[in-house]
Each structure stands twice: as structure tokens, then as C-alpha cells.
Amino acid sequence: MNASSCWQLHTAHAFLSRASLPHCATPPQVRVKFVTKLASIRVTDLPIAVPETLGRYGLSEVVNHLLGLNADTSAAAAAPHDAAPPSSKAPIPFDILIDGRFLRTSLARYMRAHAVSGETVLELEYLPALRQPTEESADTQPDWVSALAACAGAAGTGGERVAGPFLASACYDGCLRLYGASGGLDIAHSARVSAQPLTALAAAAGGGAGGGDDAERCWLLAGGKDRGVSLWRVSGGEQRMLEQAAVLSGHQNSVAAVSFSPAGGTHTAASGDWDGRMCLWDLAAAQGAAGADAEAGGPGVKRRKRAAGEADAVVVELEPTAVFKAHSQAVTGVYLAGPDTLYTGSWDHSLKAWDAQRQDCVRTMACAKAVACMDAQGGDDAAAASGLLATGHPDGRIRVWDVRTKAGETLTLATLAARGGWVYGVKWAHGSAYNLASSSRDGSVRLWDIRSGAALRTLPAHKGAALCVAWHAGGVASGGDDGVVRTFKVEVAATVT
């Protein structure tokens, strides 16, 4: 042990004896090693002896001390809302990961529970704790908000973002509403899709056929109780507009879930309905229609003019490229992982993986409860997708599935008990392999880390039920049956998957 680490040990002891230890006999100590994936807050990786009575808070203090931050306990406990870079000398509350799980007890208890010898060096990973999100803004809609979709926006030709980022909501009054990019929730544009409630919404960026104008657009796919799915184009820079691009007719029952394929070229889409049927759509004709009007679409494509006032807007009627019965009950979760890989979740207590080209069930994953909602890690970004699926269930639980496991291995990576009743929505955080948001019957939005058994944060967002949740730029948005769309500012540490 060199001199500097000796010093650190000494100071750590001195600090501990001064700050946080009860004035009893010195408790047994255990050697720990602090590691992190964030280079900016890295400390020495030499083992340090700490009392084994320390829990998360104490260990966080130790790390702060090692970082040389002001270890004022009251400041650390208060967990200030504003971000505190290390240079500002304000302490950062840390969460401690031990063996891939959040430490929620003292080290001694952990070691007893896991039969860890006191002589081993424990490797503790630390990361900044998720701070209590702050409410940003709220907007009241005339009816229940059933679905939210956020899009990071499309990169324009010049590199600047042309369309987006934006947040769109689907409402029980059959309207689609588009919110602006900036923090406030001001409706940029709204469009009436149907006389019946909308229940499913998906957003995607890009997807133009020939680049140019189309590449700057974002797309929305909305489905509802009227059995129809419609494709909407989000266009324009300053003046956001919703333009209907296509009507996708093929479902015989209410549409419960829609999904775009990952970005790149034109999109394909998948939608599932309450009969357990899946429809696959090729959106090339619709997405290319704006620019290349004259070109004839593929089979099953009809064109119709919009109302007289918008003579130039062409709405394409699309027919599904494939219709197949995927489940015996309602399909409530659809995820198109690639052009030919499809995951579906259903009320019939199963998740299925499909070969979309052949409409062939590759794998069936049995679930204990009906699947109420589903989301895939990585979302529309194929590169970030890691093969993790999260499903919400009527029993108030969220199950995390690893679809990469081979047959026979355990599929459920984690079961998170939300205890808030029916889980209506679940969404993975963008760019994070571990963070989730869920909305429950009791009107709360919960923020999860799948390495932690309990919710990291619970936000009372709605008076009634929180029907949907979405991650958008810098936070999480939720909609509920009180007709309110609410956004919260959340800082999730971007982690390397």
C-alpha cells in the first residue's frame, strides 16, 4: 500500500469516526473497492476498509469524501434538485450497486444474506442517485389521454433538427395533439382522427424514401376503437403540422397496439387488435407519397384526395401486407425489432416472437398474467436495442424479459412490484439499459431501475388512473383519465449498455 492510499485510509477513518459512526465500540470493518463507469467521478480503486454497518447513505458519504466534495451531511441528505457537477464541491448523492443490484440494506446485512465472507474485498459500483423529478408543465385535454408518443426528431439535411423533438398525445375524444419542443406544453397542432377513442400511438423519425424533404419528417401512427390505423406526417420547422398521410384499414376489432420498425429508409409498421390479429404494413407508398405523387403505389394502395380545401394533401389508403392471427386474445404489445423480427404481447398470457416475413411464431414465452402493455429497450433505435422487453400487467407488476436467452433458460430478468394496481403503461428510458417508467391505476408514475427491486421514485401525477407514460427530451410525460398531460424533468445517468 503506497503512501497516498494510506493517507486516504487514514482520512477515511478519521472522517468516518467524526461524521457518521455511532459512538460505540468500533464495528467490524470490511474492505471495499469503489468503481464507477463515469470517468468524471472516479476515485481510487484501492481497497478501503469501511465499517460494515454502513448503508447506501454512509457509502455515498465515503465516496463524496474521497472525491473531495464537501461532505456536509445536511446538504447530502437534502439531495438538491439541481445538477451538481463535481467541481462545484457540493456533495452528490450516490446509489451503490453491489453485484449488479442496488444496495438497500447495510453492508453487514447484505453479507449475511449472501453469505459473503468478511475477508473478501467487496466491489461497489456507484452512480449518481436519481433525483426527485420536478414537475415541469401540465396541459388539460377535454378527455382522457390514452397514449403518448415522443420523438427525438429527425435530422435535417443541414444537420440541424428540422422536425422535433416533439410529444404527441392520443385522446379518448379521437383527437391527436402535437406538443411543441420547448419545455412548455403548448399544443402546436391537433387533428381529429376519429369519432371514437384513440388507444394506440407510435412515433418515428425520418423514414423518407428518397431523402430530401421526406427525411426531415417524423411520423405518427394512431389506432383506436374505430378499428382503423392512420399514419400522420409531422412536418415543418417552426410551424408544426400534422398531416394525414395514410389510412391503414384491415383490422376488424379495436386496435390495441401499434409499432414502427426501427429507423432507416422507409418504415414498416405492425399493429395488433382485440381479436388477436396482427397486421403488417409497408409504409413506403405513404411515406414517399408526399414528394412523388405520380408514382404508383404497390398492390393494395389506393389514393384519395383530401377535402377540397387541402387539395394538395394526398391520403393513401393502405392494405396490410400480411394479416395473421397471432394470439387468441387481444394483442396489447407490439414491437417491430427489425424488418423481420416482431414481438407481441397479449392478454392470453403470452409473449411471442415472430418471423414477420413468414408470419411464423419463432418462440412463445408464457407469462403468468395477461400483458397489459409492452415496451422494448432501445425503442426505435435499433443499435441501442439490447433485447430487453418490459411488460406491465393487471396485477400491478412489471416483468422484464430477456429475449436473447435460449429456450429453457429463465426469461424474466426481473419482476417489479408497482403496487399501484393495473399497470397501463411502461416505457424504457432512451439510452439507458436499466431505467423504466411505468404508469399505474392509482395515478402514479414510477421510475424504475431494473437492478432495484423497488421503484426509485414515485410521482403522484394524476387524480385518477395514469393511462400512459412516455420519455421525451429531458424527462418523462404522463397522461391520465383526468385528461391531463404532465411532464416531469428527470435526469437519468446515461449508462453504457
Added chain:
Amino acid sequence: MNATSVTPHTYRRHHRRDGTLAAAQYLHVDDLSSDDDEESRNTIGRVPLHWYDEYDHIGYDRSGKQILKGPAMDGVDAALAASDDPNFSRTVYDAYNDRRVVLSDRELELVRRVQAGAFPHPEFAAEEDYSDYYTSQIMQTSLDAGDEPKRRFLPSKWEAMRIFQLVKANRPLQSSLQAAKEGRISLDPKPKKSEKPEVFEIWTPEREAEVAEQRVRGPMHLPAPKMPLPGHAESYRPPEEYLMTPEEEEQWREMDPEERPTNFIPKRFDSLRQASRVGAYAGLCKERFERCLDLYLCPRAFKRRLNIDPESLVPKLPHPRDLRPFPNELCLTYGVSGGARVLCLAVSDDGQYMASGDEAGVVSLWEVATTRRLSTLNLTKLAGKRGGAVAHLAWNPNAQHHLLAAAAGDAVILISTGTGGGDAGNITEALLAAAADPAAAQPQDGDDDNEGEEEEGEEGEGEQGGAEGEQKKVNRGKVVAGRWEKVALRKGAGVGNGHLQARSVIRCVGAVGWVAWHRKGDYLVSVVPAPNSGAGAVAVHQVSKARTQAPLKRRSKGEPQCACFHPSKPFLFVATKQHVRVYHLVKQASGTAALVKRLLSGCKWISYMDIHPSGDHVLLGSLDRRVTWFDMDLASTPYRALKYHSKAVRCAMFHKQFPLMASASDDGAVHVFHAAVYSDLLRSPLIVPLKILRGAAVTGGLGVLSLAFHPRQPWLFSAGADGVVRLFQDI
């Protein structure tokens, strides 16, 4: 060799010192030789030698030759030898073999020792040097292994066994016989005593002989019942609380002697020595006499007490946790408390929607997952004069028909739910085409007859023909069980617009209390439970042709309460207040459906009936708190009558897919059962109570009024008198 009179000890010490002892030990050869081994040449045996005195030989050698005597040694020879021969002194004559033997030193020593009376062998240590192993001195380390073992201090086990054997062997005859049988001891064989007398009546049967023997012995001894033991009150000095107050004493005296709790008045004395005061018990003689009289006069009999473990009487049922899934927790609620009483529920085939009908005549359509009320429809105007409460709702079981049938007032109202679109919407519209315009759809009588005859040919095909078969009755009996009326559509009404829309009204003979669909979704049966409603009480309506038939007799017994179609066969189940009648819709008897079976429920007032999806089991709920299960294959009496509700049962039904059963009652509780039926006819249905679901508030003496199982999930809807519909899930 002159060492003669020395003690062996000194002798041996001497010899040890000069080395002769070692030499003698080295010479220890005599141990290996013996007389037998030594070659004895003479073979005459052990005969006296003097027998050969007269001969010149002294015997024979092995080859049979004579052994000649040598020349006898006379004195001169001896003198010469004594001077010449150094070994003379140790030479002895062996007369037997006629030879001279020179003795060795050892042999001389042996001879000497024998003569001295010592041990012959010089090396034998008769008195070893005493080495003192156990001295009084305590050694630092023990010489042997350790402490004395424990067994040294315990009585010997083997001795005990041996003693036991001996004792056993000495037991009286019975055990001795046993011992003898086991071979431990042997006994003198005794003649076995014959049990039977040597002379007996050979022709008397054995049983009679026993009876006769019994008669001789008299009746079996019955011990007299024991008298109760004296208590504290009988004591000469009872505690205070056992003494009577003057009032109690007065009361005791006034009582009839038969009724007195005790036949004496407890008295207290300070000590027993006050004999003159304690005295003898006065009533002793009388009591004894009465006791004897009792024993003498009262016949006594042995009462055989059944010794049954009560646990064994409880049926072995599986644990509820092994019978999951079943609804066990309240999950969602629909509507707000305090609204109109919800009387009936119906769930759509895909489980997406639920419809409820309330006392105010409003039918509501709910989205199951989100509890959203999608649409409402007020039926009061259509229901007629008899009030507008929606008594019963039934969702069309055909997934293509998005149609509800509601019983409200004196009408059955067909409601399109607006949930279907596309193909399903067209099919629903096609089905309703006739009902929407009944005047145009009703054909002339002549056409009807023709149609009826045409249908007759199909009757053999089974269920579809079954419902159609009864068209003839309408024509022949001219019963007006239902009158179809057109309904003005709301503006912008369409099939797939998501709104409830009344499409047709069927006026019945009285207030309709029940409506149920046929499996195929074209026919529905309605019941008017009012008394004296005649043949129109049970009416079968065909939607596609907008027609109504009355399959039952004009004057059928009882007041029909519920009616259901068999799920697969052309049977109609009609429950009156006390019975269930099963009619065959194809077979006809005097123009009406033939009665096939009659189930005797034993209930006073049947309130609800459900048919198991297999069609072989009928479940009844009754207002006298019973839930009755009939197995149609078993008997016309109930397989089980369950009475666990504390108030009237309002609803009892089966799940369509899961082996579940539930019943609801006015006590506010919903009981959920596992109800498994087996295709094996020998196996009776298994009913296991699983869960009591509470949550409905009892308002106005009414608790849960209606139930509905989710068609695809193990979930249960319950509608309470508090105006709230609850969804219970398996969590």
C-alpha cells in the same frame, strides 16, 4: 558336576554367571527328541527282559533278525574300563538294546535335577525375578492405556440377558409353551386338553349351540352407571358460595322435589368433631333405596358409541393455492357509489367491453381495462308502462354479432353495441335487418306454414333445427308471445360508431325478468316471471326473422323464473320457482315442446340458473340461500345443495373456460369455487371453496345483485346494490 545340594536360585545364579546356563540352553536338544523318535532297535515290545534270559539274544530288529547279546561285562572289564575310559563314569548300560550309552553333560544335569526333585530343564525359571509393575508410587505417566472403561462399573448386559432367559424359561405353562415352541427350553410333552366336550350333539348346528350356551350363561353383564361423585356442596364445610341464601332456601323448599337441582341443603359446620351437630346423612337410606329401584326397574342397554375421527369425515380437498388462477382481489371499480342499483351485467365475447343495466333503466357500456364508460342508453321510454329497470342483460355469444338483449319493463330490447365494424358490423346489420323493420319482415301465415314444413326436414340435424322446430307452434296455437316494434334510430347511428343503439323492441305479455341467447346468436329466450302469464311466459324470439314463438303449454305449472338453452343440444331449460324442466325443442308433444326431464331442486324460489358449458350440469341460486348443483347424468335430485350464504342468493354461475363457479348473495359476499367437471362419468364433479370476495356495501338489504365472469380471463365482475361494478382479478 558336584554341585549338589544348592538351592535352585543360587544354582541358577551360579550357572548364569559362569555361562553354563547359556551353554545348556544352547544344548537344548532334548526338546526335539523323544522316546518315540529315537530309533529303538529292539522290537519285542514292552515285555520283561528276563524272558530272554535263557536266550542268547534279547529280541529282534526290524528286519526280524535276532539281536544277539554282547559279552557280559564282568568286574575286570569294569575295572579296566574305569581306568581306561574317561567316560566310564558317565556310561550307562542299555539292557533293552544291549548297548552302552555315554550320557552328555546336559543329560547328566537332567538326571541330577530329576533326582534332586527340581524342574528337569535347567533353563526353566520357576521363580522369575519379580518385576514390580504396580507399585504404590504414582508414576508420571500411566503405564497402560487409560482409565477404567465404563462397562466395568455397569451391570453386565450379557448377564442380564442370561438372567432374563432363565427367568423366561421358568415362567408358568403358557410362556413355557411359547418358549418350548421357540426351542429355548424343552418340556415334557403333555396331552393337549380338548376344548370341546368329548360327547356332543352332532346334529345341532354350531350357531344354535352357542346361543344355547349363551342362554345358560345368562345375559351379558351390564355394569351399573356410576353415581356422581360428591362435590363441594356435599362437604361438611362448603365454601361460602355453595351455601344457600334464605331466599334460595325458600325457593328450594317450594320447588317440586323432582325439579330441585340438589336434593339437600348445603350446611356448614366448623369441624367434623362436632359430631353431634354434623351427624349422619339423613337421606342415605332413602337415596340408596331409590338408586336400587332405579337400577332394578330401568332396563339398561349397551350404547355402541361410534369412534370416528372427525378429521376423517372432512373430505380431502386440494388447497386453493393449487387451484389458481381464480379471482381473489378487487382490481377495478366501474361507476361511483350511490348511483342506481346495478341489476345485471354482460361481458362481450372478446372481453373488451362490459355492459351493465341499472334500476333507472340505463344500460352502460364500459371499457374493461380502463373503466371508461363508453356509452349509455336510457331504456325507460322503450320499456313501456311497467317501469324501466333493466332486469337482465345478455351479450350475443356470437363474436360477429355485436348485439345486446336487455329485459326492461315488458319488453325485450335489442341493442347494437356499436363495437363491431367492418365485416362484423355488416353481419350484425344483416341479422338486424328483419328486426329493424318487423312489419315488412313478418310474412303471411301461409308462407309461415310452408317455411315451418321446410324446416321440419332439418330438425334431425340437431341443435340448429331444434330452435327452429317450434315455429309450427306459433302458427297452430296462435299465441302472441311477442310483438316486434320498430325503433327510431338516433341521428347518425351506425353499427360501428361505438354507441349503444336500441334497434328493436319485442313486447311481451308481462314484465320480462330474464333473457338468454342461444349459442348461435340468432334465437333468444325471454321469461315473464309474473304468475298467470300463460304460454307467453317463456317466449323464444328469432332475431333474423323477427318472430316470436311460445314453445310451452298454455297452462304449464309453476311460474317460470329463468330459461336457458342447452349449449350444444336442442334443449331448453326452464326454471320455475321450485323446479327445473328440460324441454326437447325438436320432439313435439301435442303441439308444444316435449318435457324430457324434471329436476327437483328442493328450493322455495329459484332466482338464477346457469348451465355448465358442457351442458351436463345445472347450477341454481335460490332466494332461500341455497346454491344447488344438478348433475344431469346422475339424478333429478341435486348433486350438491350448498347453503353457506346468510341471505338470499341472487346469482350463481359457471365460468365458460376455467373450472370456476361463483355465487352472489344479498349478504354482500361473493363466493368463488373451483368447480371441475370430468368427462369420466364415474368421477363426480369437484367443488372446492376458494375465496370469499367482499367489497360490495349492503344497501337497502341488498348486496351483490349480479355476477359475470370475464369470458377469457379468470376474472369476475360483480354488480352491487350500491351502484358500483367491481372487477376481481387473480393476483
